[in-house]
Amino acid sequence: MAEKKWVYVFNELDQASKYVGGAWDDVRGLLGGKGANLFEMYRIGLPVPPFFTVTTEACNAYLAAGEKFPEGMWEQELEALKKIEEASGKKFGDPSNPLLVSCRSGAKFSMPGMMDTVLNIGLNDQTVEGMIKLTENPRFVYDSYRRLIMMFGSVVLGLPDEAFEEPMDEFKAHKGAKADTDLTAEDLKELSEIFKKVVREQKGFDFPQDPIEQLRLATEAVFKSWNGKRARDYRRAENIPDNLGTAVNIVTMVFGNMGWDSGTGVAFTRNPSTGERKVYGDYLLNAQGEDVVAGIRNTEPIEKMVEKLPEAYHQFMQICELLEKHYKDMQDMEFTIERGKLWMLQTRNGKRTARAAVKIAVDMVHEGLIDRKEAIKRVTPKQVDALLHPQFDEEGKKKAKKEGRFFASGVNASPGAAVGRVYFDADTAERMAKEEGQDVIMVRPFTKPDDVHGMLAAKGILTSEGGATSHAAVVARQFGVPCVVGASAVRINLEKREMTANGIVVKEGEWISVDGGSGEVYLGKLDLTVPKLEEQKDLLTLLQWADEI
Ligand SMILES: Nc1ncnc2c1ncn2[C@@H]1O[C@H](COP(=O)(O)OP(=O)(O)OP(=O)(O)O)[C@@H](O)[C@H]1O
Ligand SMILES: [Mg+2]
Structure with a gap:
């Protein structure tokens, strides 16, 4: 009997499809959504860097065996690595022309940012030198190296992000650098040494220099991230079964940090x-x-x-x-x-708000992309319900402005009106909501996937950093939690448990109103009004189609 196939290379979509019996849904089950779509993009001729995918079956076998790779899997992974070496013309671990890869999670159903990914695998003290010769761009190479040590340290070795973020902030302040891009090649080289020291001090061993060892440990870490807390929280909220597992996608690195033409x-x-x-x-x-x-x-x-x-x-x-x-x-x-x-x-x-779901479904029918039946399927009853949720009253907002209760504005990342008390971390937000039954607004400098339990418990979310495509924003939209991100005037002091903007101080536990539709934030509680169904044309169209079918 032929050995079981655990790994598929970029041009083997047909084999994977044959193995599962041809249905796209089952291909996604085997290769994960991210993997399946990478294969599909490659198949239709789009520029995708050479890659291979370790199946969800391998992940499940690994977890079931008490965290041991199933027989043959690792050997197949190394074989597949050779194929992407050929396709990219580079060699993993070869200082004269090193191949670097990312190791990316990807389950059947997308779970934005809930599992782990490590970039720049394959860099070490030798390949760094080779990359510098090849690219003549030491700044880029050291930037990639410090990123690898940081991601590897947090994802694979389980160190908290702060273990790297704090020394990095200190270092930036010391160098007088405002943005990461202000750091020079020399600075970043120093920073990678600082990061290596962090690993040595906190773990008692050195950051692994062997690229193959890096790849093996990263593969394991991605498998394990299927059972991480945030992934489990998310699955529960989304009713995703626990037994699907994640695939692992090993993708040739392409570099957006090679300079200002990248x-x-x-x-x-x-x-x-x-x-x-x-x-x-x-x-x-x-x-x-x-x-x-x-x-x-x-x-x-x-x-x-x-x-x-x-x-x-x-x-x-x-x-x-x-x-x-x-x-x-x-x-x-x-x-x-x-x-x-x-x-x-x-x-x-793409994940979308209720309003977008309705508009896109109706528009796509008019564009001839989908039929009416499909359009109706794409909007859930919960989304229809959300469209009839109360909104802030425009008059009330004007009045609040006059009274000096406008606090700050940011990017309108997820629409809807939220009124609640401010809490500055996910655990407290969740506790106050669940145990005390409070209406909670979670406020963070930026939210991380680890904050998902707080986001789900909150009526609204406010962050001072980040953009509308950050994972925080994606998750908020999907769960219909009103959210404003990147409100850059807001300074959050996590120690004092307060935030300030425009000279106004808001302490933990105080009430604010977050308008996720306009991106504005007000002090206290704003008045709400219920939207009128007859004004929602797309929704009416969709409901009428539903009646006709
Ligand atoms: N080979 C690569 N070259 C360059 N960038 C990469 C590569 N692999 C991944 N990235 C980038 O790194 C980031 C993180 O990767 P990835 O998509 O695996 O995880 P994620 O976006 O955090 O979560 P999700 O599972 O929801 O996609 C993304 O911006 C992705 O585009
Ligand atoms: Mg991604």
Whole structure:
């Protein structure tokens, strides 16, 4: 009997499909949604870096065996690595021409940011030197190296993010650097040494220098992240079964941080908040993908990309159209531009608000992409209900402004009106909501996937950093929690448990009102009004179709 196949290389979609019996849903089950869509993008000729996928079956076997790789899996992974070495013309661990890879989670159903990913695997003290010779760009290479040590340290070795963030903030302050991009090559080299020291001191061993060891440990970490707390919290909220497992995607690294002709971004083919038919997204020049999705840097709107990287921009716009027609649904995509060349790293059906779900479903019928029956299927009863939820009254907002109760504004990441008491961390927010029955607004500098339990318990969310495509915003929209992100005037003092903006101080436990539709935040409780059904044209159209069928 042939050995069981645990690993599929980028051009083996047909084999995977045959193995599961041909249904796309089962392909997604085997390869995970992220993996399956990478294969599909490759198949239809889009620029995807060479990759392979370790199946969800391997993950389940690994977890069932008490965290041991099933027989043959690791050998197959190493074989597949050779194939992507051939395709990319680089060699893993070879200082003269090193291949770097990412190790990415990806379950059947997308769980934005809930599991782990490690970028830049394959860098070590030797390959760093080789990369510098090849790229003549030491700044980029050390930036990638410090990122690897940081991600590896937190994801694989289980160190808290602060173990790296604090020394990094201190270092930046010491160097007088405001943004990460102000750090020089020398600075970043120093920073990677500081990070290595963090690993040594906190773990009692050195950051692993052997690329193969890095790959093995990262693969295991991604398998294990299926059972991480935030992944479990999310699955419960979304009714996703616990026994699906995650696939692991090993993807040749492409670099958005190679200089100012490189960048990275996230975009939706339509506005996920309003449903408007216009590409909506964020990007950053000279950065790696996690800077955008984690919401740790304030991004630029995608339209601006046309000025800086016109060719890649136009190509990307064409791909948006193509992918939407292909999947017949709004897509949420990740891309990276390396020295002007565009690479696609992910596509999935985009999470959206209730309002956007209705508008997109109706518009797509008019555009001939889907039929009426399909449109009705795409809107849940819960979403219809959400559209009839109370909104802030415009007159009430004007009055509050006059009374000096306007606090701050940010990006309107998830619409709806939320009134509640302010709490500054996810655990307290959850406790106050669950045990005390309070209406809670969770306020954070930025939210991390670890905060998902607080986000679910909150009536509303406010962050001072991050953009509308950050995972915080995606999760808020999906669960219909009103959310304002990137309210940059807000300074949060986690020690004093208070925040300030425009000279106004709000202490923990005080009431605020968050308008996720306009991005505004007010002090105290604003009045609410119930929206009128007869004003919601798209919803009426959809309800009428439902009656007719
Ligand atoms: N090979 C690669 N080259 C460049 N960037 C990459 C590569 N692999 C992943 N990235 C980027 O790193 C970031 C994190 O990756 P990934 O998509 O695996 O996880 P995530 O976006 O945090 O969560 P999700 O599982 O919801 O997609 C993304 O911005 C992605 O585009
Ligand atoms: Mg992603």
